[in-house]
Amino acid sequence: MTFKVNYVIKRDGRKVPFDVERIRRAIKAAMLDVGYYDEKALEKAVSYVLKIIEERYSDENPPHVEEIQDIVELSLVKYGLYQVAKGYILYRKERENIRREKMLLLGKDYVDDVDKKLSLNAIRLLVNRYLQKGPDGKLLEDPKGMFTRVAALVVIPDILYDKRIFNKSGGEKIHEKEEFNPDEWDGKVGLGDEFKWNKYHLERMKSLYDELNSAGKMRISWSEFWNMLISGEFNDHIEDFRKYFSLMAELRFLPNSPTLFNAGTRLSQLSACFVLDMEDSLDSIMKAAVEASKIFQSGGGIGINYSKLRPEGDIVMSTGGRSSGPVSFMRIIDVITDVVKQGGRRRGANMGILEVWHPDILKFIECKSKPGKYENFNISVMITEEFWQYYEKNEPYPLINPRNGEVWGTINPRELFRRIAEMAWKTGDPGVLFADNINRRNILREALGDIKSTNPCGEEPLYPHESCNLGSINLYYYIDYNEKGAHFNWDEFSKDIKLATKFLDNIIDVNKFPVKEIEEKTKMSRKIGLGVMGLADTLYALGIPYNSEEGFSFMRRIAETLTYYAMEESAELAQERGPFPLFEKSGYVKGDMPVEGFYHREWWTLDWQSLAEKVRNGIRNAEVTTIAPTGSISMIADVSSGIEPQFALVYEKKVTAGEFFYVDEELKRQLKRRGMYNDSLMKKIADNGGSLQGLDIDEDLKRVFLVAYDIPWWDHVRAEAEIAKWICAAVSKTINMPSWVTVEDVEKAYLFAYKLGAKGVTIYRDGSKAAQVLVTPSQRKGEYVMSIENRTLDIMKELGIEMPSMGRQKKEVKMVLPTPVVKNNVEKCPECGSDRLIYEEDCVKCLDCGWTACVIS
Structure with a gap:
């Protein structure tokens, strides 16, 4: 059908092509919003709208968008769709209020197509942290x-x-x-x-x-x-530019924060993750301190393995004095972090690592036991394969002086393991890293030896002076809805994986590295870290419980698809531009691959054999995937963080203009379709810690819309491990534990993660770090209140791990409950002053403004 009206006037005065489908989508959305969808009624309403437009307007006198919306209202009323009309009117009013606040925040008298795609929360965050400002504090860009x-x-x-x-x-x-x-x-x-x-x-x-x-x-x-x-x-090449622009502007993918901050600016430093070396000499220690300060200034965070430093009390030959040990030298980096803000925007972050055989291991484990100590550090114990042999036999474990390789003493391995678990139970630190799992599929192991360090959040194991550029694809974008329900668009997902891989590879070439040695080492391996966000919302939309077998299967397929198509694109880039310089020394030339899943043909859903053959001819990037924290960038995309379950479905959010309910978008959509969405219900959910459990609400919603503390900790461990099977680097995932778990549960979590092949694990027991502001029924009642059938506990038994605690312990816990230790010494958000802080993705995060201590997200 041909219409004589080809244009419409937008609110900003622009004349743009008239799109019939926009009208159809708007009416359909209004129908779905109130739980009523009738295709015949939809087509009648659309036809009537078009008829009126044709009668009243022409190309010489095109309609204004507001006039079209008035006609839509008239059409809905004419055909007796009163509830739909009411919903449409309310929606228009809500959108008008949102537009007005967006314009106020951005200092503009209109909102463009990009502004419209972004939520009000996202606009606030961008204005506060990301958009370039002049010396007077005024925005230079939208x-x-x-x-x-x-x-x-x-x-x-x-x-x-x-x-x-x-x-x-x-x-x-x-x-x-x-x-x-x-x-x-x-x-x-x-x-x-x-x-x-x-x-x-x-x-x-x-x-x-x-x-x-x-x-x-x-x-x-x-x-x-x-x-x-x-x-x-x-x-x-304008088409390439448009593809990269649309990839971000449509919120299909976002790079790590330093790229958004610094691309096309004086700093031009685009990486989030760096690893430095520290040898057992004052010159090396000072060199690391100088390099760290440059990295913090440019917006990155660092990881350092301190295991080469001699233990406290060891002799220093040059002076005849005694060494103060590695923990004392961490203080140097800690102080520098305090003094040098990252890119002038926030303090840096560090990962401090000590290997389990070091004589100072107990001092290291306990270094964060007092508030205010090493507050800019995450710390992790790297457990070696050899340690497990002593652990299984329960034989004295030798502690080795790295200066000369001599045995410094011995320790009971099970007592040491217990002490790690106790401190993590008490304070949230340390995490643990598993050296053998990290290096089992390390494609550069023969060329460069074992990897012994990671970035600040642990998801990127790197060699000294390597860095990595990260970015995450928004899974929720690929949900397509129709009257039959929701489905995931695997074809579009696969295409965007390839484009995002090219995006991240290009970043290496235009990055202004803070240290020359880092540039050289990074370009030798050209590692990139493509990950995902919005997993929880995607599962909600598909009606799949997070910790169901179907949920775990979906996670595996997502990770497999991510790595497969990223590697395929990287191999194609190698044919155009050349492989990474260390390729000929890598395991790829022998047919090795950097993911565990490749070695288990029964897990395959894609043709990995043909991909391996393609990669043997060259690949552009030594590694292509990682699962990083996405705290801030997932707020820009308005989806759940990384691969985490939602922390809360509803909570009260405080902003300058007042308070309102933040509601998970998919929950809002489904409640509206059922005619259940209202402020009274939102308050009940918020008062219930953001959880649906225990409320008088449809059982199918309670089964699917699970939050972090609804899910048993052992299923958190399994989720990390299932995804890790197909990821080149590692996975950032918090193992959420309610306050009533025992130290033995922490030990079991470590053992379970290790035996499942995870490369590291961080547990957070409720109340052990930042003050907990949202309390769900599982936390309050002392037991998990939602049971989802799966095989996780059976897998634990098969691996020889004892059953975990299933609820509040009747016997008295031997340890004294600790005073909560505030992560990074943060009691209030440094940006907005809120005390509503939560712990997610191994980072403190502000519920009100979105600030996070994580350097990546």
Whole structure:
């Protein structure tokens, strides 16, 4: 059908093409919102709206969007759809209020298409933390400008790797280095009129050209390239820019926070994770301190393994004095972290690691037992394969002086393991890392030895001076709804995995690394970490309980698909641009793969054999996937964090303008469809700790909409392990435990995670760190109140692990209940002053403004 009205006037005055489908979608959404959907009634209403528009308007006199909405209301009433009309009117009013507040926050008199996609929460967070501001504190960009700034940087490698000017094989004449002043071209050149590069974009472009030229891979000189660029010969790459922009602006994927902060700015440091080395010498310790300060200043966090440092009391030959031990040298990094803010925005974060054989292991385990000590550190004990042999036999375990390899003393391995569990039960620290699981499928093990360090949140095991760029795909975006229900769009998910992989690989090339050695080591392996967020909301939409066998199966398939298509894209990039430099020394050339799942054909749902053959010919990135915390970026996307269950479905959120209920979007959608959504019910859920359990509400909703403390801790462990089967690096996941669990439960959690193949584990027992502000029925009653049938406890038995505590213990707990230790010494949010802090994804997070202590998310 052809309409004579081809345009509509938007609220900002723009004239845009008229889209019939927008009207159909709006009426359909209003029907679904009130739990009434009738396709015939829908088509009648749409036809009537179009008829009125045709009668009243033309291309010379196009309708305003508000006029169209008035006609929609009239149409709904005409056909007796009074409840739908009421819902539509209320929706219009709500949207108008939201638009007004968004404009106020952004200092604009309109909202564009990007602003519309973002929730009010997301806009507040972006204004507070992400959008560029001038010296006067006024915004220099809006969300669309931020995504444009990032995409304009990410597209640069696509241009410089263009076959017209780039030769993957090398052997080209190395052109004389030419002077170039980016300031002269600031804001003057781009790919057509869609954007212009600023001087910081251009500085990174010249830097990448010089790097490729020095390797003999550029066919032409800089001046020849520049003339081609400004004459428009590379304008076809505008499609690449648009793809990267849409990937972010449509909230399908977001990179780690430093990329959003720093792309196209003076800092231009885009990585979140770094690992440094510390040898047993003062020079090395001071070198690490200087490098740490540069990383903190540029917006990153670090991990250091302190095990090379001699123990406290050991002799120092050069002075005849005695060593103060590794724990004391952690204080240097701790103080630097206090003094140097990350990128001028927040304090840094650290991972301190000590291997289990070190003589100072007990001092290390207890170093955070008092509030205010090592407050900028997460700490983890790295447990070696050898330790488990002593543990099983219960034989004295030797503690080794790293200075000379001599036995310093012995300790009972089970008592040591118990002490780790006690401190974690009491304070939340330390976590544990499993060295053999980390290195079992380490593709660079033969070339570089064992990995012994991780980034601050533990999901990225790295060699010294490696860094990693992370980003997460929003799973919830791929839920498609129709009248039959929801389904997951695997085809679109797979396509976006490939695009996001290319995005992250490009980031390596345009990153301004804070330390030269880090740049060199990072580019030798080119590791990237693509992950996911929104898992809990996705499961809600699909009607799958998080800890059901169906839920675990879905998690495995998500992780398998993520790694498969990321590796496939990386292999294709290697054919275009070349593999990572250490490729020939890696296990890939022998057919090895960096994921456990590859070695279990019974787990496959994709053709891994053919992929392995493709990868043997080259792969661009040594590793491609990791599951990182997504606290802030998942708030931008308005979805659940990472792979965590929702912490609360509903809670009262405090903002400058007052208080309102934050409601999980999928819960809101399903309640509206059932005609159950109202403030009274939201208050009941909020007062119930954000959980549905124990409330008078449909049983199928209670079974699916589970929050973190509704789920037994052993199922948290299993969820991490199921996903880890198909992830190259590791997984950031908090094992939530209610306050009534025992120290023995913590030990069992460690053993279960280890035997399932997890690379590390962090437990959080309710009340042991930040003050708990949301109390669910499982926490309050001292037992889990929702039972989902699965095989987890059977698996524990098969692995020889004793049954966990099933509820509040009748016998008296021997340990004295501790005073809660506040994580990172944070009692109130440093950004908004709220005391409503929770612990999620191994990070403190503010419920009100979204601030998090995590450097990645």
